[in-house]
Amino acid sequence: MATFDPQFIWFGLVSGSLIALGALGLTLIFGILDFINIAYGEYMAFGAFVAFGLNTQANMPMVVAGIGGVLGAGVLAIALDKVVFEKFRNRSAIVLLVVSIGLSFILRNSIRIIWGSGTKRFDIPIEQAPTYFGISILPDQVAIIILSFGVLALTFVLLRKTDIGIAMRAASDDTDLAQIRGVNTERLVLYVWLVGGLIAGIAGVMLGIDSVLRPTMGFLTLIPIFAAVILGGIGDPVGAVVGGYAIGLLQELSVVVIPSEYKPLIGLLVLVVGLLTRPDGLFGEATR
Amino acid sequence: MMAYSQLLVTVLIIAIIYSLLAIGMNMHWGDTGLLNFAHAGFFAVGAYTSTVLTTPAATGLLGDRIVGLELPIVIGLVAATIVAALFGILIALPSLRLEGDYLAMVTLSAAEMIRLIITNEAWLTAGTQGIKDIPRPLAGAFPLSLGGFQMGYNLFYLGLTIAILIASYALFKRLSESPFGRVLHAIREDEDVPRALGKRTPVFKLKSFGLGAGIAGLAGALWAHFFFAINPTMFLPSLTFSVWAAVIIGGAGSYVGAIVGTSFIVGIRQLTRFLPNDIPLGSELPFLRLILIGAALIVVLYYRPQGLLGDKERIQAGQAMEGE
Amino acid sequence: MSTDPILAVENLRKSFGGLTAVDGASFDVEKGTIVGLIGPNGAGKSTTFNLITGFYEADEGSVRFRGEEIIDLSPEERSKEGMVRTFQITRELTGMKVSQNMRLGGQDHDGEKVIHAVAGTAKDREAEIGERAEELLRELELWDLRDEYAGNLSGGQRKLLELGRALMAEPDILLLDEPMAGVNPSLTDDIIEMIHELSAQGITFLIVEHDVDMIMNISDKVIGMHQGQVLTSGPPAVVQNDDELLEAYFGGEV
Numbered sequence A: 001m002a003t004f005d006p007q008f009i010w011f012g013l014v015s016g017s018l019i020a021l022g023a024l025g026l027t028l029i030f031g032i033l034d035f036i037n038i039a040y041g042e043y044m045a046f047g048a049f050v051a052f053g054l055n056t057q058a059n060m061p062m063v064v065a066g067i068g069g070v071l072g073a074g075v076l077a078i079a080l081d082k083v084v085f086e087k088f089r090n091r092s093a094i095v096l097l098v099v100s101i102g103l104s105f106i107l108r109n110s111i112r113i114i115w116g117s118g119t120k121r122f123d124i125p126i127e128q129a130p131t132y133f134g135i136s137i138l139p140d141q142v143a144i145i146i147l148s149f150g151v152l153a154l155t156f157v158l159l160r161k162t163d164i165g166i167a168m169r170a171a172s173d174d175t176d177l178a179q180i181r182g183v184n185t186e187r188l189v190l191y192v193w194l195v196g197g198l199i200a201g202i203a204g205v206m207l208g209i210d211s212v213l214r215p216t217m218g219f220l221t222l223i224p225i226f227a228a229v230i231l232g233g234i235g236d237p238v239g240a241v242v243g244g245y246a247i248g249l250l251q252e253l254s255v256v257v258i259p260s261e262y263k264p265l266i267g268l269l270v271l272v273v274g275l276l277t278r279p280d281g282l283f284g285e286a287t288r
Numbered sequence B: 001m002m003a004y005s006q007l008l009v010t011v012l013i014i015a016i017i018y019s020l021l022a023i024g025m026n027m028h029w030g031d032t033g034l035l036n037f038a039h040a041g042f043f044a045v046g047a048y049t050s051t052v053l054t055t056p057a058a059t060g061l062l063g064d065r066i067v068g069l070e071l072p073i074v075i076g077l078v079a080a081t082i083v084a085a086l087f088g089i090l091i092a093l094p095s096l097r098l099e100g101d102y103l104a105m106v107t108l109s110a111a112e113m114i115r116l117i118i119t120n121e122a123w124l125t126a127g128t129q130g131i132k133d134i135p136r137p138l139a140g141a142f143p144l145s146l147g148g149f150q151m152g153y154n155l156f157y158l159g160l161t162i163a164i165l166i167a168s169y170a171l172f173k174r175l176s177e178s179p180f181g182r183v184l185h186a187i188r189e190d191e192d193v194p195r196a197l198g199k200r201t202p203v204f205k206l207k208s209f210g211l212g213a214g215i216a217g218l219a220g221a222l223w224a225h226f227f228f229a230i231n232p233t234m235f236l237p238s239l240t241f242s243v244w245a246a247v248i249i250g251g252a253g254s255y256v257g258a259i260v261g262t263s264f265i266v267g268i269r270q271l272t273r274f275l276p277n278d279i280p281l282g283s284e285l286p287f288l289r290l291i292l293i294g295a296a297l298i299v300v301l302y303y304r305p306q307g308l309l310g311d312k313e314r315i316q317a318g319q320a321m322e323g324e
Numbered sequence C: 001m002s003t004d005p006i007l008a009v010e011n012l013r014k015s016f017g018g019l020t021a022v023d024g025a026s027f028d029v030e031k032g033t034i035v036g037l038i039g040p041n042g043a044g045k046s047t048t049f050n051l052i053t054g055f056y057e058a059d060e061g062s063v064r065f066r067g068e069e070i071i072d073l074s075p076e077e078r079s080k081e082g083m084v085r086t087f088q089i090t091r092e093l094t095g096m097k098v099s100q101n102m103r104l105g106g107q108d109h110d111g112e113k114v115i116h117a118v119a120g121t122a123k124d125r126e127a128e129i130g131e132r133a134e135e136l137l138r139e140l141e142l143w144d145l146r147d148e149y150a151g152n153l154s155g156g157q158r159k160l161l162e163l164g165r166a167l168m169a170e171p172d173i174l175l176l177d178e179p180m181a182g183v184n185p186s187l188t189d190d191i192i193e194m195i196h197e198l199s200a201q202g203i204t205f206l207i208v209e210h211d212v213d214m215i216m217n218i219s220d221k222v223i224g225m226h227q228g229q230v231l232t233s234g235p236p237a238v239v240q241n242d243d244e245l246l247e248a249y250f251g252g253e254v
């Protein structure tokens, strides 16, 4: 246990940004396809490892490698839809969920075979953290927060202002309805995988920058991501983002009251309390 | 030759213990339609409960374990079953009224929390150091000479686990075919219907969860008492997923299927151990195995949704509806 | 007609987002009577059923069953009290055999407890339930299909199975949501006869049905709903001539 330190709030914002991104991607996919993609954590890890390969093995600068990783995750998401999920389109949500478990097995262990099971780091300079107002702030962390704000803003512009985004939201409310209105659902599905995959890639690369890379890195962040998705109301993008920051902050601040090893417990706690009190999510009227 | 038969006995014991896990999972998923992703957690709770109850406290390099009761192993096995069942009920409680996806997320998280607690509470579990020298039941009596035939300990333990498997199979099959099981099946098909007919479905779901988690706990205890030592890394989510794969490949709803599916999975995992390490990718075999299990799961779901031994007609009757 | 309402619905209200599906509906169902609930598509009939039986949570209003408020009870508790329903879109358990669907309706069955299931006790009750199921299945002409999966039945057969399953629960009041939809016409007369018989035995009925002639025929009282409100209520002869309801049914669209 620790005494309160404003530093925790900063840490909370950083991890909140990462969780919010992951939760946004997962909830978007759920909105259209109606199932929980357990392999989503692996999409994140895959993006990070592709960036790692480009960064340390092909010696590209981090920015380029990062973009490569993000694109890699987007391509992966679409490819897996074409090769696997598309074949299960009219099966139940539960079957799809179990299929995604199989995929997560395959992906995680492929990452282990390609890049090894050990802990990896991006080849980026370790910088001194300047201190403002008693909070030490790493440039990487500033980049993470700004980037995630940018991505979140961009996604919401996409959802509200573009035709495809508006169709996505309509389909998220009712897949059949969108079909009646002449929206091509299959194309919509493709877009949502692309957007969801790119977001996973961004979250994964940033997670790797923030700490280290491990084949299990994505899988292990699934718990706070689940918590954020449920807290925000499953399928609700705004809720997921708010939920993500809430979980991030709560996790980091929790060390004031519980030992820091139990930080991940907060996710479960919020999950349970959230389910008991607000099964429809933060903002009431849920999509289900 | 001797070594191979020894190994075979060990592999069989592993398959039987995993079959117990699959039987519990089949009650959850096959009978009741509940998405339980906490099975590795129940397995761990059983293993640690029995271990802590039957071993002495011990000092360790990283910390001392101050709890250890040295009780008889029988008590450990019974307690493991009960404590795991209670954990199952506790975990299911918050999400009973909600749809399946929620249960999946809560249980998956809960299993990781169980592992986190086992890793961190060294005073109780020895943490990452693991616990060693776990006693084996009746170990002193072996090897036993039976008129010229030497019966080794592993063979005895194989007999013991077979007996437990048969008893468990009989028990769960009986439950599944009883009026109790009928309500579980109704919950699996459409929970509103039994509710409209006055069945307290949350209570039935809790019972299902408790029973399946209990047998997973028993399996955990049997594991610990055979392999002498346990540590937190034995209870990863991939274990849960392997059990899922076993149930689905075997055919959800069929208890024989659960055992057959488990044999298939354990077969893949254990038999590939005999491949020499110098073949291409030889050192990556553990990962290839898991990839193979993941792929088998998807292929079965696509080509044979009812699994190897599941009821095809039942699945089709269900799909006839979905199409409307 | 007695004036002892077994079911009293008062000022029920339920909205979905901006749409008010049930808008202050009030009516009584007298004990032992057959009451018809009619109204055009989307009038709020099924939603009213869901509110009475507890499958939807009411925004407002009260439901009294035998004089007691039940609005806070769960669907299973209401069912245990003797209020059993069928669903408009049949909810037969597709992956269970017809006979198992029926037996599920049996009440006070100790065999549904784990202890009895393991010990194999409570066999007598199971046998009783089985006999009753056979009786009903024969009456509904489903006996030959007893070992078929319910998912393989035709639409009409599903309706009958659902009716039979509800009867297995020995209800005091039975809420039927379009029980005749899709049922073979040769069987509808038998069902009507069955309803009369059961009614004579004291079971109360609340029936939603689109076949207005049929409803007028069998009901002691008819309630007409439109846009979530009760427009009219009274003996069939009176309701039959209610202009407002006729307007709601046939006005505008035709």
Ligand SMILES: Nc1ncnc2c1ncn2[C@@H]1O[C@H](COP(=O)(O)OP(=O)(O)OP(=O)(O)O)[C@@H](O)[C@H]1O
Pocket (backbone or CB within 6 Å): C016, C019, C020, C021, C039, C040, C041, C042, C043, C044, C045, C046, C047, C048, C088
């Ligand atoms: N779960 C729900 N969510 C949203 N809207 C609903 C829901 N259930 C019913 N409605 C709406 O409430 C209104 C009343 O529906 P309801 O099913 O009660 O009508 P009904 O009288 O039974 O019609 P029908 O004769 O077609 O069965 C309709 O506009 C319907 O679309």
Ligand SMILES: [Mg+2]
Pocket (backbone or CB within 6 Å): C045, C046, C047, C088
């Ligand atoms: Mg209706």
